[in-house]
Amino acid sequence: MIDASAPELPQIESAFQPVLSLAHGAPVGYEALLRARDAAGKPCSPEAAFAVARQAGRCGEYERACLRRHVARFAQFAREDDVLFANLHPDVLVDPVHGPALAQELVESAVEPNRIVIEVLEARQETPAALVDAVERLRAHGFLIALDDFGAGLTNLGRVWDLRPDVVKLDRELICKAVESYRKARSLLRLVDLLHDIGTFVVIEGIETEEQARLSADCDADFVQGYFFARPAIEIEALAAFGAGSSPPLDARLGDARKLRRIADLEELAPYRRAFGRFKDAWCLGQPLAFAARHFLECEWALRVFVLDESGRQVGENVESDHCCERRCATFPLLARRAGANWSKRAYFREALLRPGETIVSEPYMSSSSTNLCVTLSAFVRLGEHGYVLGADIAFEGWSRHLA
Structure with missing residues (x-):
């Protein structure tokens, strides 16, 4: 098992960003985000951290170490009804060694499987049938499944049909484009409707402005996430205070957002x-x-x-x-x-x-x-x-x- 503090691999720290329910004005859960430091102690991006692990031939082990760290940190501040969103690369999920080991480590963790959402990252998967099988095994354990970055790259409708996720997270580019015109906003509304019809919850990510937040409410998204609501935080005290705040973290005006008008x-x-x-x-x-x-x-x-x-x-x-x-x-x-x-x-x-x-x-x-x-x-x-x-x-x- 990897030592997360091994000098040849980036050090692991966890940050968390709330995923908010528009209907409740409160966090439904938190997405875990890697905050890594290189051998010199300088911050490095998740992409750079995993590039180092990949070059060392230890990418699967590093992914598992990150997830263990995320779960342990989440357990320190989460309320009993909070859910953890955790990103995983498809290659790790289908790996014959790391896939089952990762699932077993999660099952044995302090957080129940039905409170962990496995976010399948947007990445090419050469053996899609193997990914379907891996997702089904996770679902059998009780984990929830999410697809990340829908609308960008390879995460398409076919993957939604194949993996039957509980949650689909829309790429931030969609909300950025949708605020540009009524026509694009209507298209986003139709996309949300389509995903609801398939049977998934919808998260709109990357919300940075009030205009984007109001449009997300207009489009009937279930959950929202972005800097407009809260930035990722490492400090447990800040996260606990956010979840337990006496006033709703969402702007009350969003509840009165004008629905997109019918033609x-x-x-x-x-x-x-x-x-x-x-x-x-x-x-x-x-x-x-x-x-x-x-x-x-x-x-x-x-x-x-x-x-x-x-x-x-x-x-x-x-x-x-x-x-x-x-x-x-x-x-x-x-x-x-x-x-x-x-x-x-x-x-x-x-x-x-x-x-x-x-x-x-x-x-x-x-x-x-x-x-x-x-x-x-x-x-x-x-x-x-x-x-x-x-x-x-x-x-x-x-x-x-x-x-x-």
């Missing part, structure tokens, strides 16, 4: 709604499609209008706005021919049939007409014995730039 609720959509209503009324009075839709097509980000029959098949071609061509992206030539195409599976068509006469607002989706992200306004109307769904597309990519 249908946006005030900025009002001019398009009004113009679509005029289009619908004019077309039902028998005016030609292009003339009936002229007011809508004059709106800044209007793309086109079209008509579907009750089965979802398009009647005639689109009527495009004058500026649609300059916003058209490269596409497959066949997709430009819309007449006769069947759009019965589109949500805007199904919703219109269910709510006759109402103006339906779709969520953004990829339009096959021009491969633009678009939002469609639709409505079911009846002329004599026949029913039709009128549709009108808005270029979401351009329109959303003006959204707060």
Whole structure:
């Protein structure tokens, strides 16, 4: 067994950063972080420390020594319901010697397995089946499993499906990008929804500003972590005080964070709604499609209008706005021919049939007409014995730039 103070290997110290539950305003647990010192006693990064261990051929032993240190330190300050998040490299987990030994050391530690979350680090694994087996063995002991840095590098949806983690931690780059625009924020919300649908808790990491913190709450993340809430600490007294504080460590304003508004609720959509209503009324009075839709097509980000029959098949071609061509992206030539195409599976068509006469607002989706992200306004109307769904597309990519 390695001596963590061996002169040829970096010395090991543990720091901890809270992982906070947004619903409770308190730590659900703490992530252990390596704070190493080289042979001269100078601080060195975890990457540099493990590079030294790897060069000495003792990487697995060093990883186990770090984890023993983390667990021992955690046990000194943690409350009985605190959970330890501990990073492990996939290569160590699948190692035939160090993998089982590590698990046994954890089982025999002072912290119960159901209070330890094994974070599988983002790294290439040449034998993915072996990693699945190793994770299953850890799960059988009662450990929880997390995937780190989702959205960066190799940690992808396939790995989520394979490893079935209890927790997915989103790479900090995602929240940094998401605060840049409404469109990116919506994409982050959809990603969180997708991971929840798979059956995992979601941690948003790297939160450094109030804007990022509020967006994390808007996206319905379960847990958050970052300098905005607390920096990693080595001192046990500081960690114990953080967990036992009488006032919630989260800013109370986060509980009132404005949820990301649905497209249908946006005030900025009002001019398009009004113009679509005029289009619908004019077309039902028998005016030609292009003339009936002229007011809508004059709106800044209007793309086109079209008509579907009750089965979802398009009647005639689109009527495009004058500026649609300059916003058209490269596409497959066949997709430009819309007449006769069947759009019965589109949500805007199904919703219109269910709510006759109402103006339906779709969520953004990829339009096959021009491969633009678009939002469609639709409505079911009846002329004599026949029913039709009128549709009108808005270029979401351009329109959303003006959204707060």
